[in-house]
Amino acid sequence: MNSKRxxxxxxxxxxxxxxxxxxxxxxxxLSAKGYKVSIISNDVxxxxxxxxxxxxxxxxxxxxxxxxxxGVATGGCPHTAVREDPSINLSVVEELExxxxxxxxxxxxxxxxxxxxxxxxxxxxxxxYIIDVTGGDKYPRKRGLGIENCDLLVINKIDIAPYVGADLxxxxxxxxxxxxxxxxVFVNSKTxxxxxxxxxxxxxxxxxxxxPKSSK
Amino acid sequence: MDIEIDEKExxxxxxxxxxxxxxxxATSSGLEALSQTRKxxxxxxxxxxxxxxxxxxxxxxxxxxxxxxxxxxxxxxxELLRADESLYYMKLIEExxxxxxxxxxxxxxCVSTFITNNKMLKExxxxxxxxxxxxxxxxxxxxxxxxxxxxxxxxGMMLLYGWAVSIIGAALRLGILQHFEGQKIIHELGPNxxxxxxxxxxxxxxxxxxxxxxxxILQMKHEALSSKMFIT
Numbered sequence: 001m002n003s004k005r006x007x008x009x010x011x012x013x014x015x016x017x018x019x020x021x022x023x024x025x026x027x028x029x030l031s032a033k034g035y036k037v038s039i040i041s042n043d044v045x046x047x048x049x050x051x052x053x054x055x056x057x058x059x060x061x062x063x064x065x066x067x068x069x070x071g072v073a074t075g076g077c078p079h080t081a082v083r084e085d086p087s088i089n090l091s092v093v094e095e096l097e098x099x100x101x102x103x104x105x106x107x108x109x110x111x112x113x114x115x116x117x118x119x120x121x122x123x124x125x126x127x128x129y130i131i132d133v134t135g136g137d138k139y140p141r142k143r144g145l146g147i148e149n150c151d152l153l154v155i156n157k158i159d160i161a162p163y164v165g166a167d168l169x170x171x172x173x174x175x176x177x178x179x180x181x182x183x184x185v186f187v188n189s190k191t192x193x194x195x196x197x198x199x200x201x202x203x204x205x206x207x208x209x210x211x212p213k214s215s216k
Numbered sequence: 217m218d219i220e221i222d223e224k225e226x227x228x229x230x231x232x233x234x235x236x237x238x239x240x241x242a243t244s245s246g247l248e249a250l251s252q253t254r255k256x257x258x259x260x261x262x263x264x265x266x267x268x269x270x271x272x273x274x275x276x277x278x279x280x281x282x283x284x285x286x287x288x289x290x291x292x293x294x295e296l297l298r299a300d301e302s303l304y305y306m307k308l309i310e311e312x313x314x315x316x317x318x319x320x321x322x323x324x325x326c327v328s329t330f331i332t333n334n335k336m337l338k339e340x341x342x343x344x345x346x347x348x349x350x351x352x353x354x355x356x357x358x359x360x361x362x363x364x365x366x367x368x369x370x371x372g373m374m375l376l377y378g379w380a381v382s383i384i385g386a387a388l389r390l391g392i393l394q395h396f397e398g399q400k401i402i403h404e405l406g407p408n409x410x411x412x413x414x415x416x417x418x419x420x421x422x423x424x425x426x427x428x429x430x431x432x433i434l435q436m437k438h439e440a441l442s443s444k445m446f447i448t
Contacts, residue, residue: 046443075242076389076445087239088447091318 004097006038007206008106010082010124012146015112017132018156020049021189022198023107024056029199031063034212035104038068038096040089044078044111047071068100078111086123093123104212105202115144126206128198132157133166140184141174152201153184159191227364231357232374234381237326238319238353243312244386244446245379246431249438251390258397261387265380265401266408268428273379274412275419276306276426277354278372282417283424284358285368288336295421296340296359300349302421307352309435315447320356327360334363372413380405386446 013019020041027037039057041050050071058066070092074081081089093106108124110117119127129150131139134157140147147153153175161168168186175184183201187194203209230236247264250256256264280303287296307313324341331337340359343349354375361371384398393401435448 045445048442051442073242073444073447075244075386075447077241080241081239084235085237085239085241087237087322088242088315088318091239091322094321 004101006093006097006103006106007126008093008108008124009126009128009202009206010108010110010119011128011130012082012110012113012117012119012150013130013154014114014135015044017112017130018189019109019112019130020053022128022130022154022156022187022195023109024053025187025189025192025195026107026199026202027057027063028061029196030105030202033203034215035203035207036100036102036212036214037064037105037107038070038100038103039064039107039109040070040072040092040096041109042072042074042078042081042089042111044074044076044113049109068096068103070096074111078113079117082108082110082123083118083120086120089123102213104207104210115142115146117146118149126151126202128152128154130154130156133161133168133171134164136164137161137166137168137170137174140171140178143178147175148178151182151205152198153179153182154198155184155186156189158186158193159188224364224366228366228370228374231361231364231366232378234378234385238323239315240319240378240382241385242447243315243382244390244448245312245383246435246438246448247383247386247392248390248444248446249434249441249448250431251392252438252441253434256387256392258393258401261384261393262401262404265383265405268383268431269376269380269405269408269412271428272426272431273376274416276303276424277379278376278412278416279419279421279424280306280352281354281358281361281375282368282372282419283421284355285362285371288359288362291336293336293339293343296336296355297343297349299358299421300340300343300352300355302424303355304350304352306424306426308432309439309448311439311448312435313352316353317350320351320353323353323356323360324351327363331360331363337363369413369417372417373409376409376412380409389445 011019054066054069057063127150129146185197280299284299344351357375387393
């Protein structure tokens with residue numbers, strides 16, 4: 001393994017499930033703990049997500065230099081860009097690793113996609129798949145590569161579950177049946193509820209409880 | 217020996233396959249920008265590719281590839297780096313330049329996993345790591361096809377065919393073509409690809425050129441768009 005290799009978390013999920021907002025909640029918590037993070041945002045059709053995170057996390061909050069939020073165009077192939085042919089993403093990762101040796105973590109957001117999204121193990125060490133309750137409580141039960149294979153399943157927008165008739169207990173039960181002992185976390189990315197649990201799992205399972213590089 | 221020929225042919229198929237991981241699917245070489253300015257039809261896609269083969273990809277990328285290929289056969293790293301530098305600076309669009317180097321570097325890394333004893337392949341990557349070369353795609357393609365002992369003209373065909381197919385793929389995803397039309401255009405482009413290879417693959421690097429100013433300007437505008445599918 002490359003000695004400069006920075007741990008990488010891939011975050012995938014359907015359009016509108018809350019990938020960008022989850023990152024916007026995760027990064028401030030990691031930053032407060034001293035971890036230096038970079039974000040690669042894969043765009044399907046626009047630069048809006050990358051521009052929003054750059055503005056919010058870098059420009060407004062000053063949590064990272066603006067150049068550490070990078071947008072990647074995927075030619076309308078969000079699957080391909082993170083799985084079959086992750087060349088462009090890998091190239092960006094390698095550039096980050098060579099230029100910024102202080103980085104503790106790289107977050108890679110896939111373009112919005114369907115339930116068969118997975119990340120190439122060459123690209124991401126840890127895979128978070130995020131869905132939301134608006135698809136109904138049948139979502140985990142219906143399976144799909146993303147739900148089955150991810151290291152961490154995040155179920156978002158729990159605050160509106162009662163309004164869309166989604167029973168969180170059913171989702172939790174079915175996720176356990178489909179995923180066995182792998183983690184599932186319920187969050188509200190708008191308020192940040194549940195996000196600390198996601199960050200704790202990243203620190204434990206991806207960073208192996210290592211202290212931030214800047215503290216050493 | 218027949219077996220030796222077969223092995224080379226497998227390498228030809230492998231590198232020409234759109235499944236081969238180089239990231240080319242994320243570029244449209246200006247087609248997306250053009251499609252936003254006017255309604256495009258099937259015949260326009262043929263013209264778009266044919267003109268770029270004649271004005272850009274042939275005299276610049278294919279020339280650089282051929283020169284890089286020869287430099288590798290002569291084991292001349294200085295000339296190889298000259299091809300690298302010349303092609304890199306001939307690419308006027310920043311995003312195209314960056315995308316080309318990213319694809320080229322990944323191509324080199326991928327091939328290095330199964331070609332482990334080629335001196336020029338190694339030296340080129342060392343030069344890239346030291347910042348003395350960029351790894352721009354067509355030059356990297358010349359290096360790897362040389363390392364695989366694929367004949368130079370065939371390598372030129374592979375380079376331009378692969379590029380043309382990536383544009384057809386972009387046209388399909390942009391909704392300009394349907395799938396049969398795409399295959400028909402690829403078939404019809406055969407003479408154009410062949411001509412571009414024959415005219416350019418033996419051209420000296422000092423004779424490398426490209427001229428498509430309106431397309432350059434379109435792509436520069438495309439770089440600044442906030443809503444787009446492709447890198448360029």
